[in-house]
Amino acid sequence: MKFNELIDHTFLKATATPEEIRKLCAEAKTHQFFSVCVNSCHVALAKAELAGSSVKVCTVVGFPLGAMAPKAKVFEAQNAIAEGADEVDMVLNVGWLKAGQADAVRDEVKALKAAVGHRVLKVILETCYLTDDEKRLACRLCVEAGADFVKTSTGFGTGGATPEDVKLMVEAVAGKALVKASGGVRDAAAAKVYADLGARRLGTSNGIAIVSGATGTGY
């Protein structure tokens, strides 16, 4: 398996400058990553930098808390697509999930999928805050809402992907959605673990370390 094709090359820090986004895009072209994953203010820049390449632009919505109003998440997604986003990684409403408001959670994901259309919608569960039952419920709601991927983590919570969570999510979606592991995917060994468990996308800022077999640093 070629890890480069699994990687969303990610840089989501508040402090990210346009220069850093240009560097991220250049790296993604060099290593032929699947996409770059950037905050929505950088979508137009990333699209321009990646023109003529096969690297896609992935952005985040309602990120990282997931507590933005549903209409605002829909608008942020639509605006990002208008500015060039190919894929949208939304954060689900964690508080509503934990309160048992399953319909509200599902309806929001459904509204985002309608806004994103044929493009790929990934739904971040932020597993560090969820019980195993809540993770399974979230996977079910995402499948019912038509999400393309369920994704473990924002990288801004109290924890990132774990092998246990990726395994649970792969089983829970049962082939009706794909799984993205993100947060703490630091090196080739970790990438192999997640890929072997069935993850079909890896969100990481350590993509270069992963494809070169080196040990990465940071998120």
Place this chain on the structure above:
Amino acid sequence: MKFNELIDHTFLKATATPEEIRKLCAEAKTHQFFSVCVNSCHVALAKAELAGSSVKVCTVVGFPLGAMAPKAKVFEAQNAIAEGADEVDMVLNVGWLKAGQADAVRDEVKALKAAVGHRVLKVILETCYLTDDEKRLACRLCVEAGADFVKTSTGFGTGGATPEDVKLMVEAVAGKALVKASGGVRDAAAAKVYADLGARRLGTSNGIAIVSGATGTGY
């Protein structure tokens, strides 16, 4: 000085449930805080809970990274006002500020002020990521853009308010905007320090500890 009138009673965790927001609103009524500060998915609920009271609804926009696309920040603010928000605390684009894109930073704040109209717009600088010169520049840009307040911190960065930063910001805005201290305002002693330095609003989840003179915990 009555601290209660300075306090935006704040609960912004990803995991916040409607029940926790109801409790926050009840506490704000009991202690007559200035407002509750909640994520935008909770604005309508907070507005309903606070009906008939003088406690205002404050919400956050582009929170906490500030890296949302400007149009999405504008929409989130407009939608929050339509759902009942009285005040909007936006996060400025930290990456653009650090890259020296002063016009882009100012234009975004100006667009938010136009969207918010006569309501109060606070601009979070996220001082933990800025040099003193960047803090002063941010204050100047916010004043030029018509912001009502500059605010130190989201509470989700690497640091919160400090007496040094509040002093710097009060001097930098020179009476043309007010200052809100937030992040790490834990007890009455800290509140008094910030108020004495000229802060005219305090963002904290420790409002009850502050008004009762007890020692608070957490953000």
